[in-house]
Amino acid sequence: MNSMTRDKALQYARYRLPYSIEASKFVIETANVSQGIIADIGSGTGLLTQHFVGEVEKVFAIEPEFEMRKISYELMKQREGIEYIDGVAEETSLPDQSIDLIVAANAYHRFNPEAAIKEFARILKPQGWLAIFSYYDDHNFFRDTMLVCNIAQYNERLAATRHQEPVTYFYGDSAPHRFLFKQEHYETWDEYWGAVVSGMEAPDESEDWFEIFQEAHKQRFNKIASNGQITVRYSTEVWLGQPKYG
Template identity: 25%
Template structure:
């Protein structure tokens, strides 16, 4: 992670906590049933952010150490997940987690994966995993088409968010993930996911992204005006369907 990527969400934490999507329970079912990972396996969740992905594994019974370099996001996760006895967090990055060698059974990374230095991350994951440990990477990919709302939202981002093309939704495809894992690549799956959002939720979801112009930027007010029009034209019973695919990739590190 670069210094810029670790700080990008500092002033968007509140929106991130309230408006980012969770992950379907099928992810942990996949980990248990398809990857053969037991529910007591120790998990290191890398780039844990505000704790959305860590909570998924805590709810499934795993002890989890959340590795997150951004102080504000890590503090939000600590507050939210404090009641879980199996939870702890550390200030670290994907490339330098601070965790002990061969100390965890499973390494996970979710929405933050596209910010990581891929080669350094692969080495660090191999270092902290136990000899038979596995890696599971997953993220929500917003659907870009399939409804007037989805197509209109994509067009809005391209028009009003100049950083969108360079930083958004830049996750590897299947071939890229097979290349990252190398000979250790084992399996993948895809699950449907969605948020049903009223206008306040839609605006919060937009403003939780690192590329959305903030108040004071000359593009901010026109962007929100266009968002309001899009919502009004495409809502059904006061909601829009913000649809995703949750993509999951699993394997073992090359050693």
Template identity: 25%
Template sequence: MSSDSINRFSDRAENYDRFRPGYPPGLVDFIRERIPSREDVVIAEIAAGTGIFTELLARWGNPVYVVEPNADMRQLALRRLAAFKNCTFIEGTAESTGLPDGSVDLIVSAQAFHWFDAAKAKAEFKRIGHGNPLVAIVWNLRNTDSAFESGYESLIRRYSVDYLKVSQRKMKTADVSAFYAPMKPEYRVFKYVDFLTFEQLRGRTLSYSYMPDQSSPLTQEVLASLRVLFEAHQRDGKVRLSYKSRLFIGNI
């Protein structure tokens, strides 16, 4: 992970924590069914952000290493996960986690794999993995099927700084599968739907690293366009935003 990819979320951490989407329960259950039901199975989430996905893992009761390089994001993860005594917080990256050799049974990356140097991350995952570690790569991909979703995608492309360079849309199935080679991961797609007020949509939009930050002179124009789009499509004060929640899981 580069210093740019680490630092670009610092001024967006609060919006990220409050307004980013969750994950389908079926996806989390699918991962759970693939690890032994023992309390000594150790999990590491790499680039855990503010702990949105980590919270779902922590509920299992297993030891969880929460690895996150950004101090602002890590502080919010500490707040979110304060009740979970099974979580240990580590300042580290995918390429240099700071975890002991052979210490982890399940490695998870949620909404972060596109930031990694894949070759270096794979070497690091093999180092920290116990035996042939199980690796789960997860991300939510926004749909563009409805009139609102298509308009929202157009708005983001119009105002984004480097959307096509850094978004999960650049992650092709073949590229992620290559990370596991010569092993073959399982691949599943789950559905996730949110119904958002304007405040929630605003916060989610401002949480994207490729959108102008709140100090930009463009931000008010972005929000004005977002308001027009919202009002054109809202029903009972909310708009529907749906996702494909993609999961790769397998040994490396």
């Protein structure tokens, strides 16, 4: 598996699809945490974090990859109310019952479900909330992006970094509510490819299957592009609830 280099982390920050600002505002209002303490677990370069900083009392940005934490800090160093922690979902180092709201974006796919649930139960206040953000589309754009190049090494990496539990598993005995916030995003080839290659599972230029991987994506992009640009229609998907852990 490739390490998260600075170049890859920069691509992640520049080219990954944005999350809906409206979705974050909705979560803050619904959970009533404008004066609360939030933990963004797997915060990466701050794609989701940025929507909460300044809108709540404090955000703990928890991310194990140094380069991603560094870029997030560089992007938000003038903003108050954020503290960075070198940690993971399974071991955040936060105090017991200290968090009003846990948020997690697509990084939740990488969590160890059982260990993460135990940690969530430990750090959440008794009436604390959990909001899991992801991308959703009913045109299978994201699925097709992962399947466009059927290379064994890539498939193995994807399988190794994604658990099979449904998102609802992280809420224990409670049933979260699901919300969709529609978005539309336009990408040139450079933006599309930047998002694809920013993933930790993607090959780097030194690997012998890099050119095959890139060419497959070029063909896919050219097939669906119009005037050198594609339109990505998707939603920020939010699962929101108050977990009940036995």
